[in-house]
Amino acid sequence: MDYFAQQLINGLVLGSIYGLIAIGYTMVYGIVGMINFAHGDIFMIGGFIALITFLILVSFGLTAIPLILLVVLLVSMAITALYGWTVERIAYRPLRHSFRLAPMLSAIGMSFVLTNYSQVAQGARVKPVPPIITGGYTLHEGAGGFVVQLSNIQIIVVITTVVLLALFTWLVSSTRLGRDMRACEQDQTMASLLGVDVDRTISMTFVIGAALAAVAGMMYLLYYGLVDFFMGFVAGIKAFTAAVLGGIGSLPGAMLGGLLIGLIETLWSAYFSVEYKDVAAFSILIVVLIFLPTGLLGRPEVEKV
């Protein structure tokens, strides 16, 4: 039971990171209707920028950890958001009204560009950082000596995710930008006739998605203590799987899917085999889609003739 509780905690933390990335996928899909393949790499870039900012701050002699973390968070969110904006501007905007496979391939191309850009710029080797946030709480000490632990970093990941989600839900439901986004999602032509700047709204969607991915990248760096240029691909695919599992286009669905994928992966590694954890996640995706073709919380697509 203790073992299970520990795995549950680990799974929820991993799931929070996936959920943050998945929101970027689902938002872009909801508005533009394309799979943003480069989003996983945006997450990776976010991790790298967090790492570099952290190194610079430490070498300047800053020692206050909360201050460092705040600055790292803001810098990586800002720069990564600009990456998201640039990618949309270069690779997707010219193809907005093209047929649907064109932006997807352009996104795959962009993903290759970003992966290899960071490989060329920062080298192929894994970048480790010493644990920045240490310590934690012991929740329960079992009879067999097994200890259920909740580390500080896990608390921080979960709290950050919850705060960002609340902020984000508020943004979508009760600000001008959120209303514009929902309007563009329903009907771009009509929205533009009513005075919504569609280009700007779509750009903002990419910017917000990239900023959330940057947070996820930073959390990944803090939690696992390493980044490498290839981590975007696997994390991106898992997060996209999460978005589809939850029903693509649905924001709570993305978070739910992220948590589920995180849990499946952790529990599978804990009880069965580490090698096949990804196979388990993908298989469950396929099984869910057989019975619920639009994901867990997705709206069924009605086709008009």
Place this chain on the structure above:
Amino acid sequence: MQTSRAPGVAFIFKKALISALVALVLFSLMIGVRTEAGSDGQLTYWTRFGDLAMMVATVFGGSIVVELLRQWWGPVGTVRVVPPQVTSALSLGARLVAPVLLIFTFLVPVIFYNERYILDLGILVLTYVMLGWGLNVVVGLAGLLDLGYVAFYAVGAYSYALLATNFGLSFWICLPLAGILAAFWGVLLGFPVLRLRGDYLAIVTLAFGEIIRLVLLNWQSVTGGPNGVTGIPRPTMFGIPLSPGDDGLAAMLRIEFSPTHRIVFLFYLILALALLTNWVTIRLRRLPIGRAWEALREDEVACRALGINTTTTKLTAFATGAMFGGLAGAFFATRQGFISPESFTFHESALVLAIVVLGGMGSQLGVALAALAMIGGFELFRGLDQYRMLVFGMAMVLLMIWRPRGLIGHRAPTVFLERNQAISSDLVKEGHG
């Protein structure tokens, strides 16, 4: 007139300045600072402001050039008046491309007999041509977006490799077996995705491709895991080995043995396989099943209303495409003599899909030209090594922006009233799954 044409120097300058500023922020940390783990595992960093300045200057200059080009070229989408003579000459040229290319391909081993490198490259290009034509059945004709095509390639390759190394079966028995097994896996994938559309289909096929790769990677006892399968037998010419021994082909024909014989044989083998793929696809397009595929791509609901069984239509499309992928895989295994899961990553699927889309989806000639351009172009940058994928990705983005519809953006219909007319691809729906 003057104001609408040229936005002036100030405008161009301002735009370039903004681009340079954006580039400065983007590259500031990623290029301006370089991190590396030292020998003690401690991360250190040093600055590279020279490189950063160079990159920003490049963006500034590049943005001016692009803006000038754009003004000179005029707005995108304008119809340029082309003299009718040029149009007819071009269409004559276009009709000649396919036969000329085919004849040239047949002659490649004769012309470049001593250039091992070119022969190897030719084999590689033809492998991708075959993969492209195979995937074209699924994506181009049936409109089912498949991001995991490499799975079937892997199934074919491992089928041959394992059957040959474990049971000693010959290539010519394994080749159809590999095709059948891959087709079987195609049907297996097809079943769960029957109800899915569009992007759900895309992610499931992607997941399927990853599952196959992960199983190959982790099922050590059968597949050898990351070490792969080694010592896969080389193909024989219907039982006659292409080896220097007494029973080899060279000894039989009483000519001097040369390792090039095997390369030439492989070249013609993959050419034959690719042409088989092409021939079958062209024939199938004129059969009811091929017409059903294209109808499915255009409108699934209408298809159902007309009494087309969409289940069997989709499954046959998956099975046919997978079969060709499997055949290509078996060929790949026998050519390499060694396979490992590393050859079957998502990157390969994306490459084949890019070839199909760039080729104009559904155009056989377009796919062949796209394969030649992509693989040939990829080889050109071999010397640049780590920049190669970077250039490849950029080329993919630029090509999509330049020709979203692919190189050959129209296709010839298989049925027509009175007059055969090429359909503009803007009228053709694709990838709606």
